[in-house]
Amino acid sequence: MEQIIVKGGHKLKGKVRVEGAKNAVLPVLAAALLASTGKSIIREVPNLSDVYTIQEVLRSLNADALYTAENTEMVIDASETLAGEAQFEYVRKMRASILVMGPLLARNGFARVAMPGGCAIGSRPIDQHLKGFEAMGAVIKVGNGFVEAKTNGRLRGAKIYLDFPSVGATENILSAAALADGVSVIENAAKEPEIVDLANYINEMGGKVIGAGTDTIRVEGVRELHGAVHTIIPDRVEAGTFMVAAAITEGDVIIENAMPEHMTALISKLGEMGVDIKETPEGVRVRATRPLRSIDIKTMPHPGFPTDMQSQMMALMLTAKGTGILTETVFENRFMHVEEFRRMNANVKIEGRSVMMQGPSTLQGAEVAATDLRAAAALILAGLVADGITRVTELQHLDRGYVNFHQKLAALGADIERVSLEESKEKEGQPA
Numbered sequence: 001m002e003q004i005i006v007k008g009g010h011k012l013k014g015k016v017r018v019e020g021a022k023n024a025v026l027p028v029l030a031a032a033l034l035a036s037t038g039k040s041i042i043r044e045v046p047n048l049s050d051v052y053t054i055q056e057v058l059r060s061l062n063a064d065a066l067y068t069a070e071n072t073e074m075v076i077d078a079s080e081t082l083a084g085e086a087q088f089e090y091v092r093k094m095r096a097s098i099l100v101m102g103p104l105l106a107r108n109g110f111a112r113v114a115m116p117g118g119c120a121i122g123s124r125p126i127d128q129h130l131k132g133f134e135a136m137g138a139v140i141k142v143g144n145g146f147v148e149a150k151t152n153g154r155l156r157g158a159k160i161y162l163d164f165p166s167v168g169a170t171e172n173i174l175s176a177a178a179l180a181d182g183v184s185v186i187e188n189a190a191k192e193p194e195i196v197d198l199a200n201y202i203n204e205m206g207g208k209v210i211g212a213g214t215d216t217i218r219v220e221g222v223r224e225l226h227g228a229v230h231t232i233i234p235d236r237v238e239a240g241t242f243m244v245a246a247a248i249t250e251g252d253v254i255i256e257n258a259m260p261e262h263m264t265a266l267i268s269k270l271g272e273m274g275v276d277i278k279e280t281p282e283g284v285r286v287r288a289t290r291p292l293r294s295i296d297i298k299t300m301p302h303p304g305f306p307t308d309m310q311s312q313m314m315a316l317m318l319t320a321k322g323t324g325i326l327t328e329t330v331f332e333n334r335f336m337h338v339e340e341f342r343r344m345n346a347n348v349k350i351e352g353r354s355v356m357m358q359g360p361s362t363l364q365g366a367e368v369a370a371t372d373l374r375a376a377a378a379l380i381l382a383g384l385v386a387d388g389i390t391r392v393t394e395l396q397h398l399d400r401g402y403v404n405f406h407q408k409l410a411a412l413g414a415d416i417e418r419v420s421l422e423e424s425k426e427k428e429g430q431p432a
């Protein structure tokens with residue numbers, strides 16, 4: 001077992017480059033299954049455990065998928081007949097495995113995918129994905145831990161209204177519609193930049209998608225799609241996490257390869273707190289000096305404040321002066337990190353879907369466990385300003401979404417290392 005050890009009190013300074021977006025690369029790689037001819041070359045693929053998981057999923061479905069971490073590139077050839085079933089071992093590791101369902105169904109007329117369960121952030125049903133497939137003529141069967149979808153011939157274009165602008169449902173339906181007979185219209189679609197990236201890739205493959213990034217997406221189905229070269233957009237959540245790292249340490253950091261137009265809510269809320277953010281030719285420059293002002297935030301679908309930045313922002317809000325309220329509206333249970341922050345002496349109270357903070361809390365180093373991917377980052381951020389030493393465990397969550405996180409923070413001046421539990425005991429003179 002590994003842990004990250006952070007000694008608080010160092011201001012971050014320098015430059016850091018963000019990777020390709022995890023939440024864009026996973027749907028794009030799943031959609032690579034749509035190409036019945038040619039190879040796809042996907043660039044800026046981050047070296048994350050989720051990328052290796054989706055590579056395994058693609059291979060298990062009879063596609064050739066080869067990731068080269070050194071060039072951050074994956075080559076996918078899905079021209080052979082595809083298998084129809086995605087196993088639980090993959091879906092359990094990574095819920096985004098469900099995104100192969102739309103492409104498989106469109107290509108094969110059949111898909112069987114292990115039913116994703118709930119996870120630490122909520123129950124996460126897939127009813128909206130299935131409603132879309134049904135509207136396109138698929139018959140859905142759920143049983144024995146699997147969900148099956150089947151069509152007689154090709155899927156038919158349909159008008160689909162989503163009850164909630166679900167990111168995954170929009171991606172799955174959009175991918176399926178790309179090879180359907182006729183026109184599909186997705187209403188109340190998710191508008192996240194990752195949806196636009198997926199639509200661009202499908203169009204590069206010969207698809208006909210318009211309106212991605214708005215709440216109505218129109219997809220004209222085509223008979224066949226071919227492989228294409230595509231570069232993944234930068235990760236706005238990784239960029240945001242480093243913006244918070246700069247702010248929480250009263251640092252001065254330039255974030256290279258960030259796209260401020262994808263982060264308007266975050267930039268605006270950081271500005272309200274008193275953080276200075278400037279676009280420069282080199283990247284987004286973030287500077288802060290205390291005291292920071294408390295603010296209120298509500299997470300919302302894009303372009304609202306992203307739930308994937310909620311826990312990192314909570315770390316920052318804990319250190320601001322006054323009362324702050326953070327309300328989570330996207331997932332019903334995304335406050336597992338609050339108990340861990342309390343172990344670090346945070347003055348924080350949960351009331352329903354909101355968290356109240358009376359700041360500034362004098363954060364103290366403690367041993368804490370990551371409860372999900374963003375919580376892992378948030379606890380490390382809190383450790384950067386806590387008195388003394390913070391040890392963060394359960395790093396498998398961190399590795400799903402951040403490449404070289406501790407090395408990047410160390411390069412900016414943080415006192416941080418990643419060690420195995422045995423190494424850390426040896427250092428302290430305890431038996432390993």
Ligand SMILES: CC(=O)N[C@H]1[C@@H](OP(=O)(O)OP(=O)(O)OC[C@H]2O[C@@H](n3ccc(=O)[nH]c3=O)[C@H](O)[C@@H]2O)O[C@H](CO)[C@@H](O)[C@@H]1O
Nearest residue numbers: 023096124125126127128129166167168169307308330331
């Ligand atoms: C791999 C990936 O891109 N993950 C992101 C994606 O997850 P994901 O695609 O799972 O998120 P959704 O937008 O689908 O989920 C948002 C909400 O809708 C609910 N829901 C969703 C689908 C459905 O059929 N029925 C239903 O009720 C979910 O339970 C949740 O409460 O968007 C989330 C919301 O921005 C982000 O936090 C995740 O990082």
Ligand SMILES: C=C(OP(=O)(O)O)C(=O)O
Nearest residue numbers: 023095096308373374401
């Ligand atoms: C919740 C997240 O991812 P996933 O949907 O892959 O669990 C995330 O990226 O914060």
